[in-house]
Amino acid sequence: MNPLALTSFTATSCIGRGVAATLATLRERRTGLVPCAFETVTLDTWVGEVAGVDDAPLPARLHQFECRNNRLAHLGLVQDGLAEAVKRAAARYGRERVGVFLGTSTSGILETELAYRERDPVSGALPAHFRYRGAHNTFSLAAFAQQALELSGPAVVISCACSSSAKVFASARRAIEAGLIDAALVGGVDSLCLTTLYGFHSLQLVSRTPCRPFDVARDGISIGEAAAFALLERPGESLDANAVLLLGVGESSDAHNFHGTGTPSNDDAEARAVTGVLGNSIPGSSTKGATGHTLGAAGALEAVICALALQHALMPAGVNTTEVDPALSVHYLRDNRATPLARVMSNSFGFGGSNCSLIFGRAG
Amino acid sequence: MSAVAALAGYVDGIGLLGPGIGDWTAGARLLAGEAPWVRASTVLPAPECLPSAERRRTGTVVRLALAVGLEATARAGADPAALAAVFASSGGDGQNCHEICQVLASAERHLSPTRFHNSVHNAAAGYWGIATGATAASNALCAYDASFGAGLLEALTQVAVERTSVLLIAYDASYPEPLHLHRPIPDAFGVALVLAPAASAASQARLAASLTDAPADGMAEAALDGLRVSIPAARSLPLLAHLARRTSGSVALDYLDGMRLAVDVSACR
Numbered sequence: 071m072n073p074l075a076l077t078s079f080t081a082t083s084c085i086g087r088g089v090a091a092t093l094a095t096l097r098e099r100r101t102g103l104v105p106c107a108f109e110t111v112t113l114d115t116w117v118g119e120v121a122g123v124d125d126a127p128l129p130a131r132l133h134q135f136e137c138r139n140n141r142l143a144h145l146g147l148v149q150d151g152l153a154e155a156v157k158r159a160a161a162r163y164g165r166e167r168v169g170v171f172l173g174t175s176t177s178g179i180l181e182t183e184l185a186y187r188e189r190d191p192v193s194g195a196l197p198a199h200f201r202y203r204g205a206h207n208t209f210s211l212a213a214f215a216q217q218a219l220e221l222s223g224p225a226v227v228i229s230c231a232c233s234s235s236a237k238v239f240a241s242a243r244r245a246i247e248a249g250l251i252d253a254a255l256v257g258g259v260d261s262l263c264l265t266t267l268y269g270f271h272s273l274q275l276v277s278r279t280p281c282r283p284f285d286v287a288r289d290g291i292s293i294g295e296a297a298a299f300a301l302l303e304r305p306g307e308s309l310d311a312n313a314v315l316l317l318g319v320g321e322s323s324d325a326h327n328f329h330g331t332g333t334p335s336n337d338d339a340e341a342r343a344v345t346g347v348l349g350n351s352i353p354g355s356s357t358k359g360a361t362g363h364t365l366g367a368a369g370a371l372e373a374v375i376c377a378l379a380l381q382h383a384l385m386p387a388g389v390n391t392t393e394v395d396p397a398l399s400v401h402y403l404r405d406n407r408a409t410p411l412a413r414v415m416s417n418s419f420g421f422g423g424s425n426c427s428l429i430f431g432r433a434g
Numbered sequence: 435m436s437a438v439a440a441l442a443g444y445v446d447g448i449g450l451l452g453p454g455i456g457d458w459t460a461g462a463r464l465l466a467g468e469a470p471w472v473r474a475s476t477v478l479p480a481p482e483c484l485p486s487a488e489r490r491r492t493g494t495v496v497r498l499a500l501a502v503g504l505e506a507t508a509r510a511g512a513d514p515a516a517l518a519a520v521f522a523s524s525g526g527d528g529q530n531c532h533e534i535c536q537v538l539a540s541a542e543r544h545l546s547p548t549r550f551h552n553s554v555h556n557a558a559a560g561y562w563g564i565a566t567g568a569t570a571a572s573n574a575l576c577a578y579d580a581s582f583g584a585g586l587l588e589a590l591t592q593v594a595v596e597r598t599s600v601l602l603i604a605y606d607a608s609y610p611e612p613l614h615l616h617r618p619i620p621d622a623f624g625v626a627l628v629l630a631p632a633a634s635a636a637s638q639a640r641l642a643a644s645l646t647d648a649p650a651d652g653m654a655e656a657a658l659d660g661l662r663v664s665i666p667a668a669r670s671l672p673l674l675a676h677l678a679r680r681t682s683g684s685v686a687l688d689y690l691d692g693m694r695l696a697v698d699v700s701a702c703r
Contacts, residue, residue, distance in 0.1 A: 166645070166693070175554060182531075182613075186539035195612050202616035207525065208555055208576035222692055224645070226584040227576045229526075229555030237573060241588060244595045248441055250587070250645075264538045269550030424556055424572065 071318040074243050075305040075433070078155035079314070080146060081374035083296035083361045084118035088149035093378050096386040099406060101360045103280040103292050103390075108262050109180075113271050116280045118294025118362030119262060120145070135214040137178030137205035139261040143214060146259065146297025155301050156219045159253040169251040170225035171242040172212045173234025173258035175366035177227075178205030180263035211259055223251055229366065231420030232331075234258055235298065236369025239316055239428055242302050257299030258370035266293055266365060281332035281363070283356035283388055284341070284402045286395040291331045294362025298370035300377075311434020314377040317413070318429055331356075331363050340417065341398035353401040354415075359390030369418040369426060376414040376430045383410045441590035441644070444637040444702070446599070447510025448677060449502030449626035452476055452668065453661070457505055465671070465678035471657060476622040483565035491548050492561060494607040495527045498624040499558035500565055503603045506626035510636050512599065514566035517628070518592060519601040521559045521574040522585025524666040525617065527552055528609030558605070581606070582625070582669045583689035586697075589629050590643050599630040604667040623665040625674065637702045639677055646696035650688040663688075673697055 080088055084102030085095035095102060103116040123142050128135060132144075147153050160168050178201070185200040204210050212225045224245065228237050235258020242254035260266075270276045270291060277290035302316065331337070337356075344354075357375055364371050379385060385407040394402045413431045450461040454474040463469040478497040481489050483504060492500075499521060507514040530552045537545055551557065556574030563572070577584035582604045589602040605624035609617050630637065651672045653659040662671045672685040676699040686694040 179531075182535055183538050186535040189539075189612060195615065200616060202613070203578065207578055207617075209524070209578040209581075213578065224584070224587060224693075225577065225690060226588065228573060229576055230559070230572075230574045231554045231556060241573065241591075244591045245587075247595050248591050250441065250591065264543070265534055265545075265550070265553060268538060268543050268545045269534075269547075269553065272545040272547045272550055420554075420556070424559065424574070 071243065072247060073305060073315040073317050074246060074302045075309065076300045076314045076316060076377055077303055078150065078152050079300035079374050079377050080150035080152045081296065081298040081371050082120060082146040082149055083364060083371055084120055084294055085360050087145065089374065089378055092375070093382060095360065097384065097406065099387050099389055101280055101389050103362055109264065111264065111267050113267055113276070114278045115267070115276050116292045117262060118292060118364065120295055132214065132218055134201065134204040135210060136201065137181045139174065139176055139178045139211060139259055140205070140214045142261050142295060142297045143211055143259040144218065146299060147215070147218060152299050152301065153219060156255050159301060159303060160221055163252040165220065165222040167223055167252045168221050169223045169242060169245055169254040170212045170215050170221060171228065171238040171254055171256045172215060173228050173238045173366050173369060174208065174211045174260055175229055175231050175234060176260045176263050176266060177208045177210055179265055180261065181205045183264045215255060219255065230424035232365055232368055233418040233420035233424040233426045234366040234369060236373065236416065236418035236426035236428055239373065240426065243316060246302065246304065253301060253303040255299060256302055256370065258367040259297040260364055260366035261295040262293065275333050277332060280390050281358055282390040282392065283332045283358050284337050284394050284398055284400065285391040286393045288332045288334060288337060290333055292362040294364040296361065296364035296367040296371040298367055298374045300370070300373065305433065309433040311432065312381050313433040314380050315431050315433055316428065317431045331358055336419070337398060340419065341400045345399055350399050350401050353385060353403050353407065355386060355388035355403040357386055359388055372416050372418070373428060373430065376416050379414055380411050380430060380432045383408055385409060385411070441587070441594045442640060442642040443590050443593040443629035443631060444633050445627055445639050445641060445677060446630050446634065446636040447506040447512060447628035449505030450674070451498060451502050452623040453621045458509065461674065462678040465675045478622065481565065484561065488561065488564055491552065493527045493530055493552060494622055495523065495605055496558045496561045498605045498607060498622050499603050500562060502605065502624040502626035503562060503601060506628050507601060510628035512628050515568045516570060517568065517599055517601040518570045519559065519562060519568065519572040519603065520585050520589045521556060521572065522581045522602065522604040523555070524576060524578050524581040524606050525609065526555045527557060528607060528613060532610050532613055577690065579666045579688065580690045581666045583687055583695040586643060586695065590641070593629050593631050597631045599628060602627045602629060604670060606665050606667045620664050623667045625667055625670050633702060639702055640700040642698040644696050646686055646694050647692070648686045648694060648696065650694050651685045673699065
């Protein structure tokens with residue numbers, strides 16, 4: 071495929087708002103997971119909660135989109151000059167030539183969950199402040215982003231569980247390749263809610279401790295939330311050597327970002343798949359010990375972490391993993407490794423068998 | 435706004451299911467003006483394609499998606515296991531969502547694992563994989579009322595760029611109260627198209643899609659136009675009318691606010 075440049079990118083998660091904070095936490099090998107004190111959740115679990123999401127409402131002109139998911143999206147969009155970069159692209163190519171491809175699994179479902187606690191005792195009706203289109207509906211994230219950034223091109227939300235915001239890269243690059251658009255805002259946002267916390271709990275997939283991907287004692291995921299975005303466009307004439315490119319699927323790779331959720335079966339299946347195709351000489355790690363599993367945002371968050379790895383010559387360690395399961399014959403990093411990287415593969419696998427692997431590389 | 439580069443594909447097979455519309459044969463007669471529309475609730479077949487344990491777990495939207503997907507692939511003579519697929523729905527499983535929210539609002543909060551599995555937007559894609567053994571890539575997307583347009587764009591983009599056949603399944607079902615008031619979709623409606631990069635004996639028409647600011651076309655019959663605007667997947671009706679009549683022409687389909695999808699239809703036979 072023709073490479074595309076990530077000309078701007080940003081990530082906000084429990085390990086920081088924006089790329090500088092994210093990189094600092096990765097360098098320090100810290101986790102952002104905390105014991106769950108979210109809303110009225112009484113589960114014994116750790117979560118990757120982004121602090122301050124509810125501190126301020128959305129700007130007044132975007133009030134119809136008010137919900138935690140879109141507040142987190144807004145928090146993410148204003149970091150690292152991403153919103154400005156998108157607006158420059160719109161000015162350069164035309165508003166209708168910048169597409170929006172975003173992933174989410176939760177959208178604003180939290181607001182619906184809360185609204186069900188306020189049903190009219192006689193009619194059963196939801197409270198008047200309930201917003202279906204702007205909050206609940208799966209598309210609201212993309213509609214919010216279009217409105218916030220004043221874009222008027224094609225837009226879509228891809229919702230394939232945990233591969234959602236990796237697959238948006240694939241859809242966007244096809245749309246650019248086909249000439250439908252010249253640039254794309256890609257990314258994903260998922261936020262804490264009762265459905266995912268109680269849902270994964272019902273499947274007995276949630277750990278009571280901070281998750282430990284690929285660890286011999288791994289016993290489940292920690293749920294996190296995140297907003298991560300990138301601006302994709304065709305590479306310009308002169309590219310900085312440190313520019314990050316989406317290369318698609320390649321045959322060689324310097325490092326892996328494992329999906330590595332921390333469940334016994336995911337990590338086992340992933341290890342066999344990866345080593346079956348690529349052998350076990352390529353080192354890799356999962357960052358979910360630091361950020362938790364951010365579900366619909368995982369693909370995009372981890373894509374941004376891969377971009378940081380490439381730009382800063384850093385293979386981030388798998389945090390929380392104390393003893394790599396010897397049954398998994400992968401080359402798993404438990405310490406940060408400083409080394410120039412040319413290529414990184416990122417894996418995202420979701421419920422329903424939706425899988426996506428992305429290859430990123432440096433231009434130079 | 436000028437039209438951009440066209441995205442093209444050949445329609446090799448069609449599946450349809452809606453209120454008073456049992457399959458594409460019935461739908462084509464209706465849209466060709468050969469039979470009146472007799473309104474009735476959408477009848478969803480039990481998914482025989484699934485093992486009995488999975489069959490029991492499926493809700494309306496999964497049965498809808500499977501039914502139209504299987505009809506389209508059968509009519510196209512295509513192997514469903516070999517097709518990449520695009521699933522486009524404006525809302526997923528509303529009944530399941532309601533049940534989950536009720537449980538979470540109660541004191542117990544004991545969510546059933548099956549309900550949680552079925553709450554993902556791509557549940558239908560997952561069951562499609564189980565039913566057909568398909569391992570090719572699938573996508574599940576949402577664009578609110580523009581979901582059919584977004585699905586058609588994604589499918590035709592894949593056909594154009596990957597040079598591969600793609601199955602598009604667009605489907606919507608109604609929400610129970612108290613959500614229904616806020617999203618009043620009246621009934622289930624699903625449509626499926628097998629889209630191919632090159633013409634074959636199965637091909638019925640060539641479609642070429644682009645973006646336009648022309649206004650959306652309506653249906654001549656008021657009742658059918660009411661159907662078109664009340665269920666997002668039924669925004670496809672003007673296109674289906676051409677396919678039913680085997681005519682060539684251009685239609686503008688509702689897409690996002692301020693933008694429509696222009697589809698040029700060239701009948702093959």
